[in-house]
Amino acid sequence: MERDPSESEAGFAGLGLRAELLRALTNLGYEEPTPIQQGAIPPLIAGDDLVGQAATGTGKTAAFALPLLQGLVPAGRDAGPSALVLVPTRELAEQVSQAVHRYGRDLGVRVLPVYGGQPIGRQLQVLNRGVDVVVGTPGRVLDHIERETLRLGDIRTVVLDEADEMLDMGFAEDIEAILAETPESRQTVLFSATMPPRIDGIARRHLRNPTRITMGRKAVEPGELPLVRQSAYVVARAHRAAALGRILDVETPTAAIVFCRTREEVDQVTETLNGRGYRAEALHGGMSQDQRDRVMGRLRGGSTELLVATDVAARGLDVEQLTHVINFNVPVAPEAYVHRIGRVGRAGREGCAITLAEPREQRMLKAIERLTGQRITLEKLPTVTDLRARRLEVTRTALQACLEGDDLERFRVVLDSLTDEFDVENVALAAVKLLHEAAGGDRDEDEIPTPSLPPEGRRAPARDNRAPGGKVARLFFGVGRRAGVRPQDLVGAIAGEAGLNSRDIGAIQITDRFSLVEVPEQTADRVIAAMQRATIRGRRPTVRRERFAR
Numbered sequence: 227m228e229r230d231p232s233e234s235e236a237g238f239a240g241l242g243l244r245a246e247l248l249r250a251l252t253n254l255g256y257e258e259p260t261p262i263q264q265g266a267i268p269p270l271i272a273g274d275d276l277v278g279q280a281a282t283g284t285g286k287t288a289a290f291a292l293p294l295l296q297g298l299v300p301a302g303r304d305a306g307p308s309a310l311v312l313v314p315t316r317e318l319a320e321q322v323s324q325a326v327h328r329y330g331r332d333l334g335v336r337v338l339p340v341y342g343g344q345p346i347g348r349q350l351q352v353l354n355r356g357v358d359v360v361v362g363t364p365g366r367v368l369d370h371i372e373r374e375t376l377r378l379g380d381i382r383t384v385v386l387d388e389a390d391e392m393l394d395m396g397f398a399e400d401i402e403a404i405l406a407e408t409p410e411s412r413q414t415v416l417f418s419a420t421m422p423p424r425i426d427g428i429a430r431r432h433l434r435n436p437t438r439i440t441m442g443r444k445a446v447e448p449g450e451l452p453l454v455r456q457s458a459y460v461v462a463r464a465h466r467a468a469a470l471g472r473i474l475d476v477e478t479p480t481a482a483i484v485f486c487r488t489r490e491e492v493d494q495v496t497e498t499l500n501g502r503g504y505r506a507e508a509l510h511g512g513m514s515q516d517q518r519d520r521v522m523g524r525l526r527g528g529s530t531e532l533l534v535a536t537d538v539a540a541r542g543l544d545v546e547q548l549t550h551v552i553n554f555n556v557p558v559a560p561e562a563y564v565h566r567i568g569r570v571g572r573a574g575r576e577g578c579a580i581t582l583a584e585p586r587e588q589r590m591l592k593a594i595e596r597l598t599g600q601r602i603t604l605e606k607l608p609t610v611t612d613l614r615a616r617r618l619e620v621t622r623t624a625l626q627a628c629l630e631g632d633d634l635e636r637f638r639v640v641l642d643s644l645t646d647e648f649d650v651e652n653v654a655l656a657a658v659k660l661l662h663e664a665a666g667g668d669r670d671e672d673e674i675p676t677p678s679l680p681p682e683g684r685r686a687p688a689r690d691n692r693a694p695g696g697k698v699a700r701l702f703f704g705v706g707r708r709a710g711v712r713p714q715d716l717v718g719a720i721a722g723e724a725g726l727n728s729r730d731i732g733a734i735q736i737t738d739r740f741s742l743v744e745v746p747e748q749t750a751d752r753v754i755a756a757m758q759r760a761t762i763r764g765r766r767p768t769v770r771r772e773r774f775a776r
């Protein structure tokens with residue numbers, strides 16, 4: 227699709243980003259910087275150290291990645307990488323690498339994710355060819371330093387991403403050891419969702435006069451908020467589009483705006499909703515004013531029922547009929563949430579604000595609640611049974627409205643001719659069936675799985691040597707102290723390879739020759755299977771259930 231670069235470039239260009247990066251952002255459909263990006267990018271470009279309190283979902287990755295790329299001087303054959311990003315998990319290492327790659331495509335940036343469990347040979351090959359940015363978990367980065375396969379002498383910037391998570395996973399010593407290998411003149415950036423004293427300690431020891439950025443501190447005045455029902459659904463990214471469809475089916479809004487982050491997302495969601503039988507239209511900053519006006523006209527006139535929009539495109543928009551604001555993902559800043567829900571519930575009318583959040587984004591919901599002083603109720607996604615019941619209810623309401631109208635006489639000939647042969651009750655049932663089917667009421671649906679991660683608030687304290695609640699299995703790992711194994715190596719391997727949340731891992735016992743680790747019973751087989759691929763401290767240990775449970 228044709229892109230009008232003007233809006234995104236104005237916002238991001240104002241931050242001083244170079245043309246190659248602005249182009250990449252326009253192509254990705256980013257329309258304007260998020261608050262954390264607005265606050266962090268200029269000082270980072272100026273070379274300052276920075277401490278940012280920001281959770282997943284705020285756009286923090288681009289906040290540090292864009293300045294890294296801005297100053298990038300491609301490494302020569304013999305030079306080492308110029309930037310190092312430390313992250314707690316394999317999943318995040320991959321995500322951040324992909325983001326750096328996408329933003330820096332036009333700059334020809336070479337980025338390598340390194341994490342435990344991945345074959346080290348491939349990492350060595352790439353490192354030998356030269357990379358600009360390394361994104362890694364502390365354990366594996368330290369492995370490379372010890373093998374002298376990663377030299378940090380040319381590092382100009384170090385980013386500690388999700389620093390609180392890294393400490394929770396026991397990586398504090400590794401981080402210290404890695405920082406000691408980097409030049410003192412480096413720029414150091416620390417992002418963390420929470421700022422416990424230990425994080426502050428790291429910042430004080432390793433950062434020089436950092437700029438500090440905190441999100442969502444300013445509480446909203448009660449009068450600024452409309453009275454709307456606020457709810458949220460936690461759903462994995464892969465099921466988000468299906469979940470949206472189901473929620474709309476149950477909510478049956480008269481007119482709604484679905485907010486998305488990027489233009490790409492707007493286009494995809496519009497297509498999905500139209501495929502589901504809704505009359506949805508896209509509204510984003512890439513459209514001309516004329517096009518936008520026509521879309522708005524169709525919404526006001528009732529020939530469109532859903533607008534799918536970015537924040538920029540929906541700015542200043544005022545539609546009387548709106549009953550629902552739906553956030554396809556958690557807004558990048560609590561303030562943006564307040565703006566969005568201000569579109570409904572005006573002048574005493576009823577309104578609903580519904581937010582879809584990924585499991586990792588629940589922290590943002592809490593930040594929003596703190597800002598607004600209002601509760602967001604976590605709801606369970608409607609099941610297939612709920613949906614069927616709701617659709618029958620919709621059919622019933624439609625029939626009732628029709629019965630209350632008075633335009634039925636012209637159909638009497640049909641009824642009369644049928645009642646010669648059939649019972650009037652059966653004729654009515656057939657009519658209900660046809661109406662129900664025509665409205666898509668019998669569409670097949672699959673259940674949407676509930677994410678397995680525990681919600682925030684139920685989190686077990688890290689590494690307290692107690693198993694988290696529920697049935698626990700104890701796994702035997704054939705490596706122990708003699709192989710140099712530490713709790714964080716085991717946690718890192720299990721979290722990274724089996725995709726388990728580190729908080730789900732219970733007591734860890736390390737003896738000279740082997741280790742015992744508690745994991746939730748229902749994950750035990752998955753962990754054992756995943757460990758067949760894992761290397762821990764350079765070894766590939768036997769992993770099985772402990773034979774003689776005590």
Ligand code: AMP
Nearest residue numbers: 256258259260282283284285286287487
């Ligand atoms: P993060 O908080 O870094 O995990 O980013 C959350 C999501 O927001 C990612 O999917 C990004 O691609 C997206 N994102 C980051 N910055 C922007 C922006 N300025 N506009 C739209 N989307 C963004």
